[in-house]
Amino acid sequence: MSVAHPRKPIAWIAGVIVSCLASVASAASIDTIARQAILVDMSTGTTLLEKNAHQRMPTSSMSKIMTMYMVFDRIKAGRLSLDDTMPVSERAWRMQGSKMFTELNAQIKVEDLIRGVIIQSGNDASVVLAEGLSGSEERFAEEMTKRAKELGLNESNFKNATGWPDDNHYSTCADLALLAQHLIKDYPEHYHYYSQTEFTYHGIKQGNRNPLLYRNMGVDGMKTGHTDTAGYGLTASAERNGRRLILVVNGLPSMQARADESARLLEWGFREFESYALFKKGEPVDQAAVWLGASNTVPLVVAEDLRVTMNRDERRNLKVSVVLDEPVPAPIEQGAQLGKIVMEAPGFSKKEVPLLAGQSVDRLGIVGRIGAAAMHLVSGGS
Missing domain, CATH: 3.40.710.10 (DD-peptidase/beta-lactamase superfamily)
Known part of the structure; x- marks a missing residue:
């Protein structure tokens, strides 16, 4: 039986990447005279x-x-x-x-x-x-x-x-x-x-x-x-x-204000924020345990390159976790959604990105399934 549970945070991300995957960043405040x-x-x-x-x-x-x-x-x-x-x-x-x-x-x-x-x-x-x-x-x-x-x-x-x-x-x-x-x-x-x-x-x-x-x-x-x-x-x-x-x-209010204010806002955006690559398309993010499969695990990947834009002052506040039901019963088709990456940080909306099966996993034959079930009983179902 599979149980839904959050996996441990991906610690290396929390120390390197920050929090700005929400659609709107709660950046250091800045006002503008633009209407x-x-x-x-x-x-x-x-x-x-x-x-x-x-x-x-x-x-x-x-x-x-x-x-x-x-x-x-x-x-x-x-x-x-x-x-x-x-x-x-x-x-x-x-x-x-x-x-x-x-x-x-x-x-x-x-x-x-x-x-x-x-x-x-x-x-x-x-x-x-x-x-x-x-x-x-x-x-x-x-x-x-x-x-x-x-x-x-x-x-x-x-x-x-x-x-x-x-x-x-x-x-x-x-x-x-x-x-x-x-x-x-x-x-x-x-x-x-x-x-x-x-x-x-x-x-x-x-x-x-x-x-x-x-x-x-x-x-x-x-x-x-x-x-x-x-x-x-x-x-x-x-x-x-x-x-x-x-x-x-x-x-x-004027051509000069348009030029100066636009330049100021762009400079602020480049200065206060940075964009980082988080995961590349097809790159394994984690492994999920497989139940009754030809392979014991299946890699978890993202469908597209995943980047984050961050406020420089928030870089240690990001928490990134993998959430999925495991073990995942075989057969598994490549590209099937098995879980999600959840990203959270103070002041930012939670962001979720689907995690997909990085490869297909066939189901064990009848003999293999009997053996796996017996092993499961011997080990106490843990």
Whole structure:
């Protein structure tokens, strides 16, 4: 008979790795003047900071990250190429706000339009792409919202391709952070456009509006935004030593505040937290006893690489235990869930990760089972 019980803590982990496997880390407190904010460690999905992160807000030009996701989606599907051209309608040409300065009726290469949107934040370029891909900006916005829902952006609704003010055009910091991660993961071959600092079109050179690209702090994307209602916002991505942080802030009072506050929060995230590898995919975490199996034990593994993001001040507080029913009766199929890793620490939500059978174990034949049962009786069933 099997009995459910917690195994002893994995002591070596408790001494080396820390506690931040919860979805939200209780880090050393930090405040921000941003109206809304979120800071996420992309390698583990751990939220390091959030302030009104699920509050609906105007996204202004940060919406163009979704516009670019749609464009890159079409390119990956083979329905669009960088060398294709698209016409500039009068509607696109007349767009106000930030512009690429497209010419009326011109045929513009898709790659130039991409640069115009990402680097120059061109409203005109965004509309050209929307009309070229979907026939109208309205239809394109509907497709943006549909695709966003498929990506898990459940707090977003798009009414245009630019972020132009509209009461029904909104998102949240949490959704924009998720979108940024999707774009980086899904289209790494196109992400380099976000780090380009300038682009010249129609004889007009414009610099990238992302102020952190010029601060030598590992930032390589993504998009600024501003309207009178939304204030100044920024979705930023920074990588150092293989660790990537995603920051979204909005509602800041000025361009200077946007630059300084964003830099401060990113520096804090890199300074106060670290990310560590805990277990590699397929690496044995422990062994479970097997009942009536061709093998007496079966290795326990995790399905994916397991990493933790930790606050540096909490590194001795983590308790990691293996919980399972054992002995596990044979037969056992490789990949079957046999137990779980449980991680706990003061101030952090408990985290559980499934433990799987690292290999299959056949059941003993009738003779072997009789022998095992006899041995069990002789040993007192212990």
